[in-house]
Amino acid sequence: MPELPEVETVCRVMRRALGGKKIKDVEIVPDTIIFGATPPEAFKKAMIGRTVKNIGRRGKTWWIEFDQAPTFFGHLGMSGWIRELGTHTTRLKEHGDAPLDDETGRPRFLKMLITATDGTRVSFTDARRLGRAWLSESSEKDAKVKKLGPDALDDLPKGKDFDALFIKRHAPIKALLMDQSILSGIGNWVADEVLYHAKIAPARAASSLSSAEFAKLRKTILDVLTKSVEVNADSEQFPKNWLFHHRWGGSRGADRIGKHDIKRDTVGGRTTAWVPAVQK
C-alpha cells in the first residue's frame, strides 16, 4: 500500500534488478481493470527484446523507459507491490505484498511477470486491483503524469513558492497535502506523520497557517520522506517517535503516544490519526 517512500523503494528494486538489461519475456494475467483496454500483446510488444534504459518516478507513479518508445507506466493503488523474485523480503504483510502461492510457487495476486535475459524476474502483484498499468509515448507526454504536481521529495518548491501552493485554499491542510495535483507522493500515513511532527492539526484550513508553520511543514515533509526512503520504507526502522507505530495499533482510539492521546477523525475523507495535545 504505497506512498512515495514505498514507490521509491520499489523503483530502486527495479533499477537494480532490470537496469540496463534486455527483457526476455513478459507475462500478463489478463485484467481489464488494471490494464484497461490495452491487450497483453501490446505490453509484450513494447517490452520484449527491449533494453531497460531508465526507471523513473513522479509521486506515486513510476515507469520503465526502454531504448525505444513506448514507456511502460504503473501505479500501485492501495495494494500493489513489486518485487524481485528469488530475493528475501521481510515486509510482506505491511506492504500488501503477496506471499508465494503454494501450488505454483509464484506470487498470489500476480498481474505481471517480467523476465530479463539473465533470468532475473520481477513481479507486479495487486490483490485489490486498484493499481493501474499503461503504455504511453514518454513521461513528458503522458497525460496522467502531466496532471501531477511536483514530486514531494525530489522537486519540493521552496519559500514563497511552497506557501503559494496552499495559501489561498480553504480546505483542510491534510486534504491538500494528499492532493496529487498540488504535490505528488504524499498519502494518508505520510500526511498524518508530517502534520504530527509539524504540530499542525489536520483539519486546519490551509489558509490559516502562518508563514512559520508553512516553513515548518515544508521541512517536516522533507524530513519524513528522506528518512523513510533512507530505510527503504521499512517501517520497523522508522524512528521510535513516529506516529506511524501507533496509527493502526489501537483502532478504537485508545492508543497513546508518549503521554498524549491519539485521536481518530475523518479528514479529507480519510481516517486520520492525530494528537490534539501537540497539534494546534
Added chain:
DNA sequence: CTCAGTGTTCAGTG
C-alpha cells in the same frame, strides 16, 4: 457477517 483500508476518480453541490 461486518467493516476498515498507505488511492484515484467522478458525480454532485455551492
Added chain:
DNA sequence: TCACTGAACACTGA
C-alpha cells in the same frame, strides 16, 4: 469553471 465533499471502485483480512 473552480473548490470542495463524499461515494464508488474491488477485495482481503481482522
